[in-house]
Amino acid sequence: MTEKNLTPVAWPSDGIAFGGDYNPEQWSAETVREDMKLMREAGVNLVTLGVFSWVVYEPTEGRFDFSWLDGMLDLLHENGIRVDLGTPTAAVPMWLHRLHPEILPQDTLGHPLAPGGRLGFCPSSPIYRRFALRVVERLAEHVAGHPAIAMWHISNELGGGNARCHCPVSTEHFQRWVQRKYGSIEAVNAAWGMTFWGNSYSSFEEIVTPGGITAHNPGHLLDFERFSSDALLEQYRAERQVLKRHTPALPVTTNFMVGMGPDVVDYTRWAPEMDIVANDHYTYGLDPLRHQDIAFSGDRMRGMSDGGPWMLMEHAASAPSWHPINLAKKPGELTRHAFAHLARGSNSVMYFQWRASKSGTEQFHSAMLPHAGSDTRAFASIQQLGSQLARLGALTDTIVTGAQVAFLHDNEAGWALRSGLKPINNPPYAATARALHNALFEKNVTVDVVAPWAPLHGYALVVVPGLFLASDETAQAVTDYAKAGGTVLITWFSGIVDPSNTVRTGGYPGAFRELLGARGEEFVPLAEGTSVTLDNGWRAERWSELVHADSADVIARYADGDLAGFPAITRRTLPSGGAAWYLSTDLVGDGLREFTEHLLADAGVRSVCATSAGVEAVRRASDTTSYLFLINHGEAEGWAEASGTDLLTGTRHESRVTVPAGGVAVVQEV
Secondary structure (H helix, E strand, O other): OOOOOOOOOOOOOOOOEEEEEEOHHHOOHHHHHHHHHHHHHHOOOEEEEOOOOHHHHOOEOOEOOOHHHHHHHHHHHHOOOEEEEEOOOOOOOHHHHHHOHHHOOEOOOOOEOOOOOOOOOOOOOHHHHHHHHHHHHHHHHHHOOOOOEEEEEOOOOOOOOOOOOOOHHHHHHHHHHHHHHHOOHHHHHHHHOOOHHHOOOOOHHHOOOOOOOOOOOHHHHHHHHHHHHHHHHHHHHHHHHHHHHHOOOOOEEOEEOOOOOOOOOOHHHHHHHOOOOEEEOOOOOOOOOHHHHHHHHHHHHHHHOOOOOEEEEEOOOOOOOOOOOOOOOOOOHHHHHHHHHHHOOEOEEEEOOOEOOOOOOOOOOOOOEOOOOOOOHHHHHHHHHHHHHHHHHHHHHOEEOOOOEEEEOOHHHHHHHHOOOOOOOOOOOOHHHHHHHHHHHHOOOOEEEEOOOOOOOOOOEEEEOOOOEOOHHHHHHHHHHHHOOOEEEEEOOOOOEOOOOOEOOOOEOHHHHHHHOEEEEEEOOOOOOOEEEEOOOOEEEOOOEEEEEOOOEEEEEEOOOOOOOOEEEEEEEOOOOOEEEEEOOEEEHHHHHHHHHHHHHHHOOOOOOOEOOOEEEEEEEOOOOEEEEEEEOOOOOEEEEOOEEEOOOOOEEOOEEEEOOOOEEEEEEO
C-alpha cells in the first residue's frame, strides 16, 4: 500500500479544524460582533477569510487599503480564531473588467463570458496575471507576521468557471505548449493521427483550441484538457511564489473539487504542489448513496495526500442552491457527513459558509448560521458538532490504516474517454469504479483510490476500473504487481488507448491483454434499460464484449443476448500465484455483491470489522492508539464487533458497540 505520511507542515489549528468561509464584508459591525460570540459558542477555531475581497483591498486601480482586513485579523485573533487567508484573485474587480475586458475567458464559439460570475479571467492572460500578482504581493507584504494567519488559500476552486478558454491569447499559449511538448510539427501530426480526414498541420501557427461546432480529433482534445489544467496551475504557482517569499513558514493550498471525475483540472497532478491538500465536496440530495459518494471522494483525497491527512475546506451544512431541487439534510445527516470525512482522513470540518448571505447568487445556500439565526435546530446541530470535535484532538496525529485494496483513477483517462466519439457517447467516467467501490464500502473494506503511478506493493488487490487511457508504464506496473503474487481486476474499457488517445490495436483491452490471457474483438454496448444474464444467474447492464479466453479460465459466460456462450468474466492464474481477473460488463444487484465476495476471498481481503448492515467502519491509528469510526446510515439500531471507549459519549464497550439509528461513534480501541 502507499507510504503513509503525516503532513510535513504545521496544521493550521489545534485539534480538528472547525469553521468555514467567512465574509464579514457583507455585514455590519454589529453583526460581526455577534459572529464572534456565536463562533466561540460553536467552537469555531478556523475561518477562511478574504476569498472575494479584491475590490475591498483595491477599490480602484492602484489604490490599496487594508484597514478592513487589519481590523478583522485583530478581532479574530482576540477571539482565538485562526485564519486561512485567501488571495482574492478569484474575484476580479469590476474596474479591472472595465479597463481590460480582454481578460475575460471566451467560450468555444469565441464569445466572452460576462463579468460578475466566478473566476472571470483567462488563465493565459498576462494582463490578468500582472494585476493579480500585484494585489497578492501587496497583501502578503502587508500581513506578513500577523499571528492570526495560519495558512494561505490561493484563489477559489480554480477552473470552476474558467477551466477552458478559447480566446486568441489562450490559442497562442496552447501553440507554445504543444511545441514544447512535441518539438516538431511532424511529431504532433503523428501523435494526434492528423492524417485522418487530411487534417495534417504544416506549422504550429495552424493549431487552434478545439472550439466551434465540429468533431475534433481525440488527441487534440485530450492535449487541450492537459494544457488548460497546466495554464491554471501556472497561475497557482505564480501566486504561491509571491506568498512563499513573504511568509515562507505558512502552508499554502487551494481548494479542489474532487468527485467521481474527471475533475475540471488535474488535481491528482496538482496535489504535490500543495502543502496541505484541500477539497470542497458537496453531495446531491437526491442521490440515495450520497454517503458513499463522500467515501469515494475521501478515498481519492487520501490517495492524493500519500495517505496523510487532508482538509475538508468546504461542504454544506444543509442544502446547497444549484441543483434543480435542493434538499435539506435529514436529521443527523450533518453529523454523519462530518464524521464520514474525518473517517476517511480529513483533519478538518469546514463549511461554505459561516453566515447565510442575504444577497447574491448563493443567498439560499445553507450555512452554519442560517437566515433564521442562532435559535434554530440547524445552529444547535453545529454547536453539538463543535462540542464533539473538541473531544477528538488526538485524531490529528493519526492516519487511516488497513487499506488492502487500491483503485487506479486518473483524470487523463476520463478526459480521453470524453474526447472524441465512442461506442457509448458521453459516458460517465468512474461509474464502474463507483459501483465496485460501493460494493466494497458495504463490506467495510477500506480502499485507497490512487494515481496509476502510485506504488502498488503491499496491497492485496488492485482494481483497474474503466481506466480508458493507460500508459505502457502503468500496464507494466500492474503486470509486475500480478507477477509478484498480487490479485488484479481489470474492467471493460480499460487500457484501450495510449497517452496520445490512440487506440491500442490487436484486441481489447489493449494495454492489459497479455496479462489477462483474454482478448476482446468487438464491443457490444447494451441499450439503456436492457440487461443480459450470465450462466450463473448474475445480471449485467450497460456493456458487453465479445471475448476469447486464450489462456484464462472462464468464470462466467453470457447466457443470453447477442453474445450467448461467450466469456463474460475470466481469471488467469499466474505462475507466482497471482491472479488477473477480467470483467467485461457491469454487474448489478446480487451479482455484483456475490462477485465482490468471490474477488475479496480470492485476494484474501478482510473487512475492517464485522458490523450490521448499514454501519460504516473505518479505522484511523497512530503508532500507539487506534480509533474506530462507526457511522450508522440506516434507520435501525446497528452494531459493530469492537471493544473500547466511545470518545463522544464516554461509554465503555466490551466486544460489541451499539450504534443508534443515524448515529456515530468514535471508539478508542483496547
